[in-house]
Amino acid sequence: MHYFEYFDQKSVEEIHAATLQVLETVGVDFTYAPALKVLARAGCRVEGERVYFPPSLVEACATKAPAEFTLHARDPGKNVVIGGDTVAFIPCYGPPFVTDLDRGRRESVLEDYINFVKMSYASLAMDITGGMMAEPNDIPHARRNAEMMYASMRYSDKPFMGGAIGEQAARETIEMAALVFGGKAALAERPPFISILCSRTPLGYDDRMLGAIMAYAEAGMPQLISSLSIAGATSPVTLEGTLVVQNAEVLAGITLTQLVREGAPVVFAGSSSAAAMRFGTLSIGAPEMAVNTAATAQMARFYGIPSRGGGALTDAKIPDSQAAMESMMSQLMATLSGVNFVLHSAGILESYMMASYEKFVIDDEICGMCKRIKRGEEISAEKLALEVIRQVGPGGEYLTRMHTFQNFRKEFYAPIMEERENFANWRKKGGLTLEQRANRKWKEILAAYEEPALPGETDKALRRYIDTL
Known part of the structure; x- marks a missing residue:
């Protein structure tokens, strides 16, 4: 299919030129000494923690990142190609709260995380098991990442997302995956997971993210180099200015990855949006988020790097009409603009703060519709x-x-929650709303779940590893 493009080619080139100017004359702060050493050796001017990037270095490093790579699943039939004309849908990421129609809003626990792993595994639309789909607040911090990685590998045989809360989480993820997938050398050849590492906007990276970026790059593991700039708050109020800041942050991170390990797989990841100016908060349900998604896809194609953007995003607090309206806008824009990696494709509510069981199922339906549109047609x-x-x-x-x-x-797309009967039959079946049908559906999914069991010795090795933390 042909992609929707927000900017013309001249505008893309102007954004690129402005980005290089910012990187060369304004610079980016890096608060991690090993990263500063790598960048200085490559020819960057380093003053304290401020790094100034030569344009030629940035452009050269961008060309070294692969245009396409594959995530290798435990079930090879579920391998996922990232890049080119492909799109991968990945569920929610990062919320510390969950909700459902029965129990309402509450702190998430490990059981919630495991449930979302199982629902991702059962989904026909989700290609990759999510990362921190629901933070397990009942697990001590020292073991939290490891328990999530264990659940991702035990309860699903799809590719998954690795830990992203610092170098320690990165190394845990690599070591645990090596136990399942044949060692660290095998991981570099056939990576089974991808991680997301984020800038500290505006124009900075902290030591936790940089430590993880370098650890994953050294191991040859794919990663999303991501920026979430907030127009009017942490970046200029104009969307073009925000795009320049986002672009500079992402390219700075990609440059570091390629200097650590040339050819390390990366995704050009933009998730910037606008501030809700009356409240001074991030709005992810704004149309400006959709604009940034389309622009991010264009900039990534300009550099020849896979893109990340969009998702079923909303500022709504419950899975209501606002949630449906905003989520479809964002998910469809990502699909039509050619984004390759669509994080937050299922479950997000409350501006990234909450994951909803019902919305997970509703968004899964949205994703199925979007994949049908993305499939395109062939004249015959x-x-x-x-x-x-x-x-x-x-x-x-x-x-x-x-x-x-x-x-x-x-x-024809076959809905997972079809409601196309006449009014009389709908009433006879209880006259359920979409949210009520979704409530019933997620329970059916979990009740029917069958585990793609790990080999016994592998499972024991993972549990022994966690017990050492």
């Missing part, structure tokens, strides 16, 4: 259907034709 004799049109002629019907029976399953 079967598709043009001239023969059946001739047979039916004016005033006929197609419902009973063999052409219909042979093609409808692959032509």
